[in-house]
Amino acid sequence: MRAMRFHGKGIPLRLEWVPVPTPGPRQVLLRVHACGLCRTDLHIVDAELTDPKLPLIPGHQIVATVEAMGDGVEGFAPGDRVGVPWLGSTCNECRNCRSGRENLCEKARFTGYHIDGGFAEYAVADYRFCFPIPAGYPDRQAAPLLCAGLIGYRCLRMAGDAEHLGLYGFGAAAHILVQVARWQGRKVYAFTRPGDVKGQEFARAMGADWAGGSADLPPEPLDAAVIFAPDGALVPAALRATAKGGTVVCGGIHMSEIPAFPYELLWGERVVRSVANLTRADGEEFLALAPQVPVRTEVAAFALEEANEALNALRNGAFNGAAVIVVRDTD
Ligand SMILES: [Zn+2]
Ligand SMILES: [Zn+2]
Numbered sequence: 443m444r445a446m447r448f449h450g451k452g453i454p455l456r457l458e459w460v461p462v463p464t465p466g467p468r469q470v471l472l473r474v475h476a477c478g479l480c481r482t483d484l485h486i487v488d489a490e491l492t493d494p495k496l497p498l499i500p501g502h503q504i505v506a507t508v509e510a511m512g513d514g515v516e517g518f519a520p521g522d523r524v525g526v527p528w529l530g531s532t533c534n535e536c537r538n539c540r541s542g543r544e545n546l547c548e549k550a551r552f553t554g555y556h557i558d559g560g561f562a563e564y565a566v567a568d569y570r571f572c573f574p575i576p577a578g579y580p581d582r583q584a585a586p587l588l589c590a591g592l593i594g595y596r597c598l599r600m601a602g603d604a605e606h607l608g609l610y611g612f613g614a615a616a617h618i619l620v621q622v623a624r625w626q627g628r629k630v631y632a633f634t635r636p637g638d639v640k641g642q643e644f645a646r647a648m649g650a651d652w653a654g655g656s657a658d659l660p661p662e663p664l665d666a667a668v669i670f671a672p673d674g675a676l677v678p679a680a681l682r683a684t685a686k687g688g689t690v691v692c693g694g695i696h697m698s699e700i701p702a703f704p705y706e707l708l709w710g711e712r713v714v715r716s717v718a719n720l721t722r723a724d725g726e727e728f729l730a731l732a733p734q735v736p737v738r739t740e741v742a743a744f745a746l747e748e749a750n751e752a753l754n755a756l757r758n759g760a761f762n763g764a765a766v767i768v769v770r771d772t773d
Contacts, residue, residue: 455487481694493556501560524574526567528719533549546719586766607628608664613759642654686711
């Protein structure tokens with residue numbers, strides 16, 4: 443099969459012919475249709491996340507159909523359309539796994555990082571971590587739901603019942619989350635890089651009540667803010683825009699250093715917290731919710747052999763919404 447593989451920092455992904463993987467026990471063999479890109483993929487190829495398998499097939503927002511099944515697979519049949527998220531396996535035994543926090547499992551393994559992912563024609567995945575894709579979503583539209591959507595949704599849950607919600611960084615996750623938050627009746631304030639007029643127009647077009655630069659103060663104090671951009675300086679900026687008792691949620695897996703800030707920004711029972719990974723319950727809940735809203739994703743499509751161009755486009759903010767590698771064009 444054709445695969446785009448990562449061999450180490452500074453080396454572009456290489457298009458290579460590799461054997462189609464064989465599904466082991468409890469694994470499904472998947473024919474990949476589409477795979478979304480995520481900022482985490484950039485953190486991997488830039489070696490800000492330091493523990494990938496090598497060589498690695500990146501990609502953790504896989505939409506695929508089941509081609510074959512290993513021993514012990516239940517509930518799936520050949521031809522079923524499934525999604526594979528970032529959480530690839532857990533130990534099922536540690537304190538976190540046993541307390542509903544499998545996202546924090548000490549032995550968790552992640553798709554497109556410890557396990558080969560979806561920048562390829564085929565992939566294998568543990569069936570217990572695959573989700574059915576809601577009917578009616580074209581493959582490429584569904585792909586961004588699997589990380590940008592799921593982890594964005596977990597961030598929204600951590601924001602509690604905030605009526606005035608700020609989103610810092612208006613990329614794949616925020617363009618999904620704004621739709622969910624508005625549907626829930628919240629007011630959404632989108633913050634982009636200062637001067638990013640096009641990004642702000644896109645945010646308003648997707649439903650944001652207000653859009654401005656990250657150093658601006660919103661017209662109303664925020665009850666909660668979610669930071670998706672990997673810039674630590676946004677933490678004090680978001681605290682400054684957040685009302686007493688409000689929460690600032692850091693939604694990314696990596697962030698530049700957070701600069702020192704005066705205690706008064708945190709005072710008043712403001713909370714700063716991160717969101718790490720996802721649980722399968724998050725996935726089931728969000729994928730049931732998405733068609734009700736209904737969430738529509740804005741997608742920039744790239745061919746498999748264009749994965750490096752897609753990563754660069756993501757790095758440079760060259761498109762609105764989400765980038766998706768279309769491996770098999772079914773739409
Ligand atoms: Zn991701
Ligand atoms: Zn565990």
